[in-house]
Amino acid sequence: MPSILSENIGYIILIGVGLIMALSVTLMVKAETKWLGTRKTSEWFYTAGRTIKTGLIASSIVSAWTWAATLLQSSTVTYEFGLGGSFWYAAGASIQVILFSILALELKRKAPMTHTFPEMIYVRFGKHSHKVFLFFALMTNTIVTAMLVLGGAAVINSLTGIDITLAAFLIPVGIILYTIFGGLKATFFAEYLNAALIFVVVLIFVTVIYFATPEIGGISGMYEKLTQASILKPVEGNAFGTYLTLASMGALIFGIINIVGNFGTVFVDQSYWQRAIASRPKAATGGFILGGLAWFAIPFTLATTLGLAAIATGVTLTENEIELGLVASTAASNLMGDFGAILLLTIIFTAVTAAGSSQLVSVSSLVTYDVFRTYLKPSSSGRELIKISRFTILGFGIGMGLLASLLFHSGFSLQYVYLMMGILIGSAVAPISFSILWKKTNKYAATSAAIIGLGCGISSWLLSADSMYGEITLSSTGNLLPLLIGNIVSITTGLGITLVGSMIKPENFDFHIMKQKILVVDDKVRSMLKHDTDEEFLQRSLKFCKRAGFSISVFLVIVWPASFYLTEFVFEEQSFHLWIWLAIIWAFSAAGIIIFLPLIEARKNISEVFHKANMDSDMMEQSDYSHFSGNDSPVMKILVPIDGSARSLKSLYHANYLFRGAAKVRIYLLHVIEWTDENEENIDEELASQIQEEGRLILRSVVVPKQINDYKRIVKLGDPAEKITELADKLKIDMIIMSKKGIGKSTSNLGNVTQKVLKLTSKPVVLLE
Known part of the structure; x- marks a missing residue:
């Protein structure tokens, strides 16, 4: 299949958009740390300070759950099965996020200070069970990451001709850059930008294709073309062979696989637990439910647009091209030319990078807390944790490209990996869920359930493929029925063994132990958690989550489709119009919530950042460093x-x-506590406070001559020469007065700090013996 766009456009999107995203996110994080006073501690790096509000949680959910597979596979199954494909993709993968709100609330009630879900497993079940579920957690992140990069690289290759292996290695570059710098908060910012962009592009597609494309002829034209396509190429297993029905056996089988598999990729994926951990208690409920309902609109609307458009315009693809997810890109380029192809390629790339960042933070938190701190160095400091995390992000980020390339060259398609992932991770869903939901869960039952369920799922999958098709190959194991059997066996075995084993030998775990054994080092975060944790409110929220979650889930996957399936309902033109308008209205409503709610909730912080960023530097200096209330600014500023x-x-x-005698002179007394870390903000809050207090004690012990009326004492952490130079530039110092040598040892006439200051600064320096 010839590429639609040139390689140059591909490289612009791969490198240019990646760097723009990295730069934008980095600047947002920098603005928060500089003007809002956020300190980049290890706690902040992994949990974003546990202060994320409803809107940002919802946009994060939408972005993290919008993989390349979401944008590609939803159109693929619609191309294969018609309206049932788009519906089952959306419904079958939104209920998991909505139901996860129950676990998020339970986590806030029972283990509010945890960092990862295996950390909770360790406290409750011990180290052997911890290792088992840590394996499942890492496997989940690996599978999800592989799908993200594989799908993105395949589309970039098909649209631009860039080598798929090269694309797989270039995709993670921007992700690594901003994730290493900003941690989980950078991920939230990237996900907000990505979610907003995706909704804008989805709305462009639906508006242009349904209302401005002559080849389609509007909603009525789409209906006529789908009716003709159903006659020319009827769909096996669909009611009357038509694309205009939800009564599709193939779509139903896909929907069940989708439901089962995606329980694993939500409940066993650390990135969703990370969002629950990062959210404020009051945001956990609305964030996950709103996020799940808003996400529904993306595959539902996009596939109902591009997937149906591919059928209507007679797009013909090979089986391999369909499995690689090229239906959406082909339809977009056929109907909207290069513009459509570029739009789709851009949102696929940003979706891969935003969701990939989430996976990087998740893997780094698992390695840092559940491997390094648990087994290698329990007494590790915050600086050491961040250092390990950054090494992990770099290593796993590079490994993302390698893994995707290996899968592609081994013959694994995006569709194959997507459909079989539930077999590998589904057995851990029930044991993990019950570890936080049910005090009677038996640790041996839960642990063995995950292992046995995995074995049974794989065995039933392979055996059914062999018995049905006479061989075990990628082709036979990639068929829907063996995949369906394997997915169902895996998740039900894990559930059954957990329940039966726990009922035979129930435990009586006291969840208060989690609060006692899992602690947050950061004083500020710990006090905020204690202040925000209102047990009565959480209990009410939990009841609401259970009612709303189960009601929405039953409606989406049972009541709504059953009414169409059991009656073998075929859409007429009028009902088809209503269906398309439902998709459009849902998409516009979701876009409004996801784009504007985070901005409304953050309006005070945004206003504060802009206010401080636009303040005159002299005013900044006066507010930050002057203890005088007078309006006269000094004519001479001296740093000592x-x-x-x-x-x-x-x-x-x-x-x-x-x-002496000068009326307008201000003297700044600076004491720098030498710190070996390059970034003082990496120090834990408690440790930084203690160190700075010691510095203030030293400065307070200095007797300032009575003749000096205008002075300020300042304490900094870091390299002494660099901090002296940095402060001199920031305060617009007129002169630095310092001794040739300080307390450090030096064989030359000048001390080491003095020599370095002379090299770094352009300010006049007066040296004293």
Whole structure:
């Protein structure tokens, strides 16, 4: 299949859009840390300070759950089965997120200070069970990551001709950059931008294709063309062979596989637990339910547009091209030319990067907390945890490309991996869920259920493929019926063994133990959690989640489809119009919530950032460093570094001697506590406070001459010479007065710090013996 776009456009999107996304997210994180006073501790890096509100949680859910498979496979199953495909993709993968709100609330009630779900398993079941579920967690992240990159690379290759292996390695570049810098908060920002962009593009597609494309002829034209296609190429297993029905056996089988498999990729995926951990208690309920309902609109509307358009325009693809998910891209380029192809390629790329960032943070948190801190160095500091995390992000980010390339060259398609993932991870769904939901869950039953369920799922999948098709190959195991059997056996075996084993030998676990054994080091976060955790409110929210979650789920996957399936309902033109308008209205409503709700909730912070960013630098200096309320600004600003030595104190008295009698002189006394880490913000909040208090004690012990009326004491952490230079530039210092040597040892005439200051600064420096 010849490529639609040039390689140059592919590289622009791969590298250019990736770098723009990385730069945008990095600037957003920098703005928060600089102007909102956020300190980048290890707690902040992994949990975003546990302060995320409803809108950002919802947009994060939409983005994280919108994989390349969402944008591609939804159109593929619609192309194969008609309206039933788009419906079952959306309904079959939205209920898991909605139901996960129950686990999110239980986590807030029972283990509010946890960092990962295996951390909870370790406290409740011990280290052997912890290792088993850590394996499932890492396997889930690996499978999801492989699908993300594989789908994105396949589309980039098909549309631009860029080598698929090269694309697989270029995709993670931007992800690694901003994730290493900003951690989970960077992921939230990237996901918001991605979710907003996806909804804008989806709305462009539906508007242009249904209302501005002559080849389609509007909603009525689409209906006529689908009716003709049903006659020319009837769908086996669909009511009357038509594409215009939800009564489709193939779509139903896909829907069941979709439901089973996606329980695993939500409930066993650390990234969703990470969102529950990062959310404020009051945001956990609305964030997950709103996110699930908003996400429904993306595959439902996009597939009802591009998938049906591919059928209506007679798009013909090989079986391999269909499995690689090229239906959507082909339809977009056929109807909207290069513009349509570029739009789809852009949102697929941003979806891969945003969801990929989420997976990177999840893997790094699992490796850092559940491997390094649990088994290798339990007493590790926050700086060490962040360092391990960044190494993990870099290593796993590079491994993303390698894994996707291996899968592609081994013959595994996006569709194959998507449909078989539930077999591999489904058995862990019930044991993990019951570990936080049910105090009677038996640890041996739960652990063995996950292992036995995995074995039974794989065995039933392979055996059914062999018995039905006479061989075990990629082709035979990729058929729907063996995949259906394997998925159902895996998840039901895990559920059955957990329930039966726990009822035979129930435990009586006290969930207060989790609060006692899982602690947050950061004082600020710990006090915020205690203040926000209202047990009565959480109980009410939990009841609402259970009622709303189960009601919505039953309606989406039982009541709604059953009314169409059992009656073998075939859409007439009028009802088809209503169906398409339902998709359009749902998409516009979801877009409004996802784009505007986070902005409304963050309006105070946004206003504060813009206000501080636009303030005059002198005003910034006055508000941050001056203790005077007068309006007269000094005409001379002097910086005197104090390290506690007699020589540095002599510098202070010399400054007083030089400028005695001067009316407008301000002297800044700076004490820098040497810190080996390059970034002072990486220090845990509690440790930083203790160190800075020691520095303030040193400065308070310095007797300032009475003649000096305008002065300010400042304490910094980091490299002394760099901090002296940095502060001199920031405060627009006119002169630095310091001793040739301080308390450090130096064989030369000048101390090491003094030599470095002279190299770094362009300010006048007065040196004293």
